[in-house]
Amino acid sequence: MNVDEQVSSYYDLLLKRNAGEPEFHQAVAEVLDSLKVVLEKDPHYGDYGLIQRLCEPERQLIFRVPWVDDDGVVQINRGFRVQFNSALGPYKGGLRFHPSVDLGIIKFLGFEQVFKNSLTGLPIGGGKGGSDFDPKGKSDAEVMRFCQSFMTELHRYIGEYRDVPAGDIGVGGREIGYLFGQFRRLVNRHESGVLTGKGLSWGGSLVRTEATGYGLVYLTQEMLAAHGSSFDGAKVIVSGSGNVAIYAIEKAQELGATVIGFSDSSAWVETPDGVDVELLKEVKEVRRGRVSEYVDNAQGATLHTDGSIWDLACDVALPCATQNELGGEHARKLYENGCHFVAEGANMPSTAEAIEFFREKGVHFAPGKAANAGGVATSALEMQQNASRDSWSFDYTDERLRKIMSNVFTHSAEAAEEYGRPGDYVLGANIAGFKKVADAMLAQGVI
Numbered sequence: 001m002n003v004d005e006q007v008s009s010y011y012d013l014l015l016k017r018n019a020g021e022p023e024f025h026q027a028v029a030e031v032l033d034s035l036k037v038v039l040e041k042d043p044h045y046g047d048y049g050l051i052q053r054l055c056e057p058e059r060q061l062i063f064r065v066p067w068v069d070d071d072g073v074v075q076i077n078r079g080f081r082v083q084f085n086s087a088l089g090p091y092k093g094g095l096r097f098h099p100s101v102d103l104g105i106i107k108f109l110g111f112e113q114v115f116k117n118s119l120t121g122l123p124i125g126g127g128k129g130g131s132d133f134d135p136k137g138k139s140d141a142e143v144m145r146f147c148q149s150f151m152t153e154l155h156r157y158i159g160e161y162r163d164v165p166a167g168d169i170g171v172g173g174r175e176i177g178y179l180f181g182q183f184r185r186l187v188n189r190h191e192s193g194v195l196t197g198k199g200l201s202w203g204g205s206l207v208r209t210e211a212t213g214y215g216l217v218y219l220t221q222e223m224l225a226a227h228g229s230s231f232d233g234a235k236v237i238v239s240g241s242g243n244v245a246i247y248a249i250e251k252a253q254e255l256g257a258t259v260i261g262f263s264d265s266s267a268w269v270e271t272p273d274g275v276d277v278e279l280l281k282e283v284k285e286v287r288r289g290r291v292s293e294y295v296d297n298a299q300g301a302t303l304h305t306d307g308s309i310w311d312l313a314c315d316v317a318l319p320c321a322t323q324n325e326l327g328g329e330h331a332r333k334l335y336e337n338g339c340h341f342v343a344e345g346a347n348m349p350s351t352a353e354a355i356e357f358f359r360e361k362g363v364h365f366a367p368g369k370a371a372n373a374g375g376v377a378t379s380a381l382e383m384q385q386n387a388s389r390d391s392w393s394f395d396y397t398d399e400r401l402r403k404i405m406s407n408v409f410t411h412s413a414e415a416a417e418e419y420g421r422p423g424d425y426v427l428g429a430n431i432a433g434f435k436k437v438a439d440a441m442l443a444q445g446v447i
């Protein structure tokens, strides 16, 4: 069997065994495609069922989450935790609370997390979890009761050396607080290393809130520099207006860029003179409002409920909202309007068609696996601080983050070069992430 046939056989089996999970299929297809050159050069990576084991989570948990709403009505949600791979360290990855969450979405996120965590160079395995619970429009008390019920089941499966969840879409500081409180109560121990993204006075790390957005900008800075460009004077689009987007906007503007647009799921906002980051934080982090409230209070910002944010002419695009938000048509439009750099803050925000188009046209493209690794990397730094009962300064932690992102970029670029496709950061990130996990799995035997 040649390598193409070998990889097709893995993928066909995966489709059969994981029906109805298109996002998981998409994530695996991209990685398998990158691994063909590795299997050609180093066929031993095809031994011992290594690739098939990599694509099969070590454990998948699905559980009922009953809770009582403010009207006294019982609500039932579904909870998930997919513990994908622990060859490099305890499972590590966020929890997502969003109505679209299902097993396939959690599996795609967990799969990506394995490679991303490996790329950071830190000792963390990959996992992901969440629920189809929608925190939007719920009172604090409802969110608290939901989190308590969710943790009542989840606590059996997590721990500092076992599995360390964090935030993702719909899970921020408030939710982590309620989850940690319930965990602490159930186990009767202040085991701070069990969750990351904690408050600063009870085991959290400085820079964790900013880390994914800042890390995205640090990595993009490296990519821009590698191609003779910089953020200074650049026009940048950032989709979304959540945790990742806000801090990507903040750091890009600090480096001299003008962020000309951002969005949420209700609308997008055109900001030709840049974003007032303090106002955006007030609207999104404090009031939990919609982007229209930003426009109501800002100078020179326009709200759009039709068209697409990707229609704006920019130099750099940073998709930071959700999966498959940037399709083939959007990619074409970005390119026609002069955009030559795209880096993913969200997980898999670009469709396969968009990525292929960017590759054909020579648009420099950093995949989420590499570009948004700063969040989990700083979570691992939070774990280090918890283990040593220490807390580091903002500047020290930020500098560690910056170095990690620089290494992620360098390792991805070097792997792309080594396998004959210089500048293909998708290929490079997949291969660099893969090799470290694969070597650990081979060393640890068939388990």
Ligand code: NDP
Pocket (backbone or CB within 6 Å): 167, 168, 169, 170, 171, 212, 240, 241, 242, 243, 244, 245, 263, 264, 265, 266, 320, 321, 322, 323, 325, 345, 346, 347, 372, 373, 375, 376
């Ligand atoms: P938040 O919940 O803080 O923000 C998500 C943002 O994306 C909101 O503006 C939200 O708008 C928008 N959004 C969500 N779903 C959709 C949708 N279906 N269509 C359009 N817009 C949507 O999440 P984060 O910022 O934490 O996460 C954003 C992305 O980054 C996700 O892909 C996540 O997996 C990824 N990521 C996050 C990390 C982190 O540390 N937080 C780490 C690495 C990756 P609205 O409020 O209207 O729903």
